[in-house]
Amino acid sequence: MQAVAVQIRPFETRDYDAVAALNNVNFPEFTSSADEIRYDDEHRPAHCRWARWIAECDERVVGGAQYEQYAGAYNPRKFSIQITVDPTLHNRGIGGRLYAALIDALREFDPISMNAMSREDMFCRVAFLQHRGFREEQRDWSSELDLDSFDATPFRKYVDSMRSKGFVVRTLADLLANQELDERELFDLWVEVQDDVPSPPSMDRTRRTFEDWRTRNLEHVSLFPEAYFIALDGTRYVGTTQMWRAPEKECLRTGLTGVRRAYRGRGIAFALKVVALEFAKQRGYGRVDTENESRNVGMLSINERLGFVKRPAWVHYVAEWSAASRA
Known part of the structure; x- marks a missing residue:
């Protein structure tokens, strides 16, 4: 499919509603409101690194990406990543652009590994991760x-x-x-x-x-x-x-x-x-x-x-x- 021209930019507070909408369509069993995401962002421990990016097409938010660390699973060189794309625009190069932005931003921290999640029947997401060297290590039943x-x-x-x-x-x-x-x-x-x-x-x-x-x-x-x-x-x-x-x-x-x-x-x-x-x-x-x-x-x-x-x-x-x- 033809690639979509998008602009990748840092996340801004005006994006919370769009981030929540993307999260909920990509992770339907783990829905979050904009207020929940905002609260979690505002209360992240100082030692846990995180950042988020937005993909825009014609001034519409069509994707997002973030890396983060958790206080209960902290290693300064390990990161969790999440990439969300409007399902109507899968396989149009948006996820790849966002992934590249994550990789470029993470290099300065000298990472040793990254982890991510996908539902087993989300074949596009699974293929995206496997193509980039990700391997399965645990399954959770929802x-x-x-x-x-x-x-x-x-x-x-x-x-x-x-x-x-x-x-x-x-x-x-x-x-x-x-x-x-x-x-x-x-x-x-x-x-x-x-x-x-x-x-x-x-x-x-x-x-x-x-x-x-x-x-x-x-x-x-x-x-x-x-x-x-x-x-x-x-x-x-x-x-x-x-x-x-x-x-x-x-x-x-x-x-x-x-x-x-x-x-x-x-x-x-x-x-x-x-x-x-x-x-x-x-x-x-x-x-x-x-x-x-x-x-x-x-x-x-x-x-x-x-x-x-x-x-x-x-x-x-x-x-x-x-x-x-x-x-």
Whole structure:
């Protein structure tokens, strides 16, 4: 197909709506509002590098590209990249121009590798990455639950069983309203659970600071305190699941679900999921989305029992800089 003449320029704050629209059509299971993207940009840790570019054609935004680093997976020489192009303009050279801009900008940091994502059935994106030396290293299942057909009745016995063992479920909203939230205890629970979530082999897992976690958790624009559930054993926080607001008003997105190591095998995670889904249904939501790494058999089993239906997998790709920078 004939190449499209585009102008590549640095991102500007006026581009947030266009960036969100491109993100949502390219990554439909990971939609973000302009406000969410803006918030994340404004609260990036100082040591994590990032930059973004825009592709314009006839004064219309038709593509975007960015590199970034994450506090929870930080290596100064490793970068995540993302390229988005208007689907009606695929195979017109826009992605290649944006990729070249990324490569040129990254050279000064002496990278050793880059990673990217694509859904397995997005063949144009997959071919684009493979042509540039990217190889698959992990698969995540994206799943959804139709709440109109969800019936919590068969599962309430698991909630009753958990409570009969002395565990109490409270929401973040309740703890905040009663000035009982122990933020450090919740952070400690998150760290322990997150450490056991499978991650891509090339990722360097690093400890986030309490301040960064608080900013991206308790203060985030998509936080839904009433849908943030915590299981307690006395005053100890032992398990959690949360649902976060999504740009689609009828949908909620599942966050981190997990239980402290010493409390696993007691049905806490399953019971928390039941409580959360029943809450979502009662509030009139129509769908809950979730993602799980393909090796996370325990959580995948829980979701399947509850009726979640898998969608095409999202694949993590990695490329050595020596190969990717020559493409």
